[in-house]
Amino acid sequence: MSATTRSLISEADLRRGHGRLIYRLVLGALGVAFVLAFLGPLYWMIIGAFKTPIELAQTPPTILPTSWHPQTYVDAWNRLEVGRYMINTAFYALGGWLIQLIVDVAAAYALSKLRPVLGNVVLGGMLASLMLPAAALLVPAYLTVAEVPIFGVNLLSTPWALWLPGAANAFNIYVLKRFFDQIPNDLLDSAGIDGAGRLRLLWHIILPLSRPVLAVVSIFAIIGSWKDFLWPLLVLQDPEGQTISVALSRLAETGRVTNNEMFAALAIASIPMVVLFMIFQRSILNGLSAGALKG
């Protein structure tokens, strides 16, 4: 390891007899702690669903089920209608992602490359919304969705109640605008000479160059909508149209669900995000790190 990548403790210290032992002990201890603390609960959830409700509640707990009941997952999917709520959630997440991307990319493009009069005022107004804690807007935003001004429509219990407020994402617009700013104008100008219109420039030049930032924005948009709870709880009042999170909360309160069925439902609800994480681990963790360093 070269000198520039060294950290707090030097390579030499770690390799010396004493340091090596401590290093191995700490590495091993923290490894075990992480497996128990972070993977353990997930193991318990997935394996717990295979147990009978009685075995799941017994003391001392069993590490592996004495008898396996994979049927529980099928029951949760069908009887608790986890399938329906998963599809609802996917529909809200994908629709919200698409609308958010269209609205935010168009806005960022206009602010970055078309630079209209008062563009900075508009950007400032959008960024100011980041200062509003979501919670403080909850009640007036709910009332607005119940009766949208000018249009006078009621969006409660429709997907638009999730999609439209989510589209106004100042953080995304800011991130996209900063990325677009780095794309040289010469590139656009020369394409413009060839006769490309504004939309074509966006579609054929800006967007292909912006794939990395679009990927990060997309992943975080989908994660965000999948994890949202309070807003869907308020605006999706029809039980059939609820998201998986809201439905799970409601099911847990009715008390008519056995605990192994609930474990199965929780495990199923976790699958999409965990799979997404496994596929896009690098972009998710690096996107987060970049956010921490650049703000």
Next chain:
Amino acid sequence: MTVIAPQSSAAVTRGTGRADAPEGPGSARAARLRRRIGDNLQAYAFLAAGLLCFALFSWYPLVKGIILSFQQDNFVTDPIWVGMDNYTAVLEDPLFATAWLNTLEFTGLALLFGFAVPFVLALVINEFRHAKGFFRFAVYLPVMLPPIVSVLLWQYFYDPGTGLFNAILSGVGLPTSDWTQSPKMAMISLVLVSTWANMGGATIMYLAGLAGIPGELYEAAELDGASVWQRIRHVTIPQMRFIMLVLLLLQIVATMQVFIEPYQLTGATNPETITVMILIYRYAFTVNNDFGMAAAMSVLLFIVLGAFSALYLRLTRKAD
């Protein structure tokens, strides 16, 4: 390309300079003005959807929330202006102090667990030459779960009779706990699950910050005879100051809006864990059905959190 689309004329002329003004200077100015208006119309066409969404679902609700906090509104007859009545009603509610104290307790504990522990973890993980990827993966995995999954899972773990935690405690001969149901433990139980579910984000950001510290600084400190603790104090912490401050502000803003943990684990009625958000929810949607009171409470929350958010925005934008 030979055919020039009409809307592309502006881009063409920008590329070719003044070649488009063969007539007199007056008509050239008029053409430029026309072009500028056209450019702006196009730009605002791209901005329209975003502006509409912001106006309807961000700026308008902000104004509406402030107005509503001074009104009595049953949404049937015209709203009545009641001045500060909603605020006095909120302030006189015995739950007001409870909610704020509980929220502060949650935030304080969450910072203790969720701010300090990830820093120590990141510090240690950063020294590892092996399995760094595993540690990053494991600590962030719970963050990917829908929060309700974490909360419900822990609800089963916390169960005083059949839960895993008490089974483990009694298994090793330690006293069991009522967890979410005992006044002493309720808030700590909420903080524990919240920290478990969220500490990955802070850890990853700390790791990114640590990776950015130049190695020469440690080397120089070591040559000067600085011990590991001194290196942490005089190199690591000063270098990390910015990220730590940003995360501190972010976590204060996030944890003061805690909702799902008290809502699900202890219910919206348990005085031990009524937080500001739970109280707003109660005012508007369950007990009182009084949107004016809920709006007044929201404005108070905004005043407290807005300051932290503004500071955060200033810091991060300055850093750019």
